Ligand code: SF4
Ligand code: SF4
């Protein structure tokens with residue numbers, strides 16, 4: 211509860227009396243109390259849409275079950291989130307979703323885990339309700355190399371379109387058509403590169419089924435995300451320091467591991483709130499690029515770069531710096547570090563400058 215909002219009243223949830231702050235939803239109260247209510251279209255960064263109906267709960271005195279994500283808590287409310295009626299609703303809803311959604315995880319789960327299938331398993335939703343032919347259209351002519359849209363697994367939760375609108379402020383994608391033909395599209399079904407899309411990849415990140423997914427791992431036929439190991443890291447493309455998760459296949463490159471994709475940590479858990487830019491999310495190929503230097507290089511007497519050991523390289527750098535001091539004094543040196551380095555690395559550069567070479571000629575671009 212945000213204390214700034216003050217204590218606005220109490221609800222009873224599953225027999226527990228719980229306080230809430232003004233403006234909080236039933237889902238907010240449940241999350242804080244550790245009561246699990248399933249959601250698919252909810253994202254704390256977005257205005258509630260109440261689109262998927264997985265979070266319906268019972269409220270005493272209410273004829274219809276309201277969505278916990280879009281219903282404000284009110285003083286004296288008595289809420290039931292686990293009951294035979296709620297369970298029956300979840301099973302029915304999930305089975306309806308599955309009538310035009312692939313149920314074979316092996317075949318359908320192309321990248322990120324499909325949370326609809328996870329949820330159907332969790333709540334034992336019947337999977338034998340017959341099938342409806344798919345009416346949603348895809349965008350097979352969208353040849354952008356980064357983001358694919360799989361109409362089969364889309365559940366029309368609109369998290370992707372709402373993220374694009376409310377967080378990115380771009381509106382490159384939208385819900386198009388009506389009824390059973392509703393799908394996710396762009397203006398005139400153009401490819402994303404011909405729209406206002408900034409390739410932030412946020413639509414991939416928020417999609418609960420993997421319908422919006424990253425193309426490169428699919429083209430390379432990499433392992434699906436649930437078989438990869440997530441390693442938390444700091445993006446070094448700029449000085450903001452966004453947190454990201456490197457999804458690593460530890461068996462690739464003869465056991466040396468390979469970064470297969472980048473995903474963002476959960477909203478609210480890091481300073482970038484689960485958001486990344488195009489570089490942070492998609493520009494990870496450099497990590498294993500064949501042009502990367504793997505050994506230090508030192509110039510020989512002719513000025514040509516030659517491979518060297520770290521000891522040789524550090525000795526060459528030290529003697530070069532000392533040579534400047536000998537010829538021009540300590541203030542003949544200047545140290546410039548980068549906001550792309552970590553704070554610790556920048557700290558060490560100023561220690562090197564001030565303590566080792568006794569000069570205050572040290573600068574970093576973030577200081578200007
Ligand atoms: S990549 Fe970003 S800007 Fe492009 S459609 Fe997705 S959310 Fe919108
Ligand atoms: S593509 Fe994903 S996020 Fe977008 S509406 Fe479909 S299921 Fe939801």
Ligand code: FES
Pocket residue numbers: 248249250251252259260261262263264265266277278279280
């Ligand atoms: S999470 Fe509440 S309706 Fe989708």
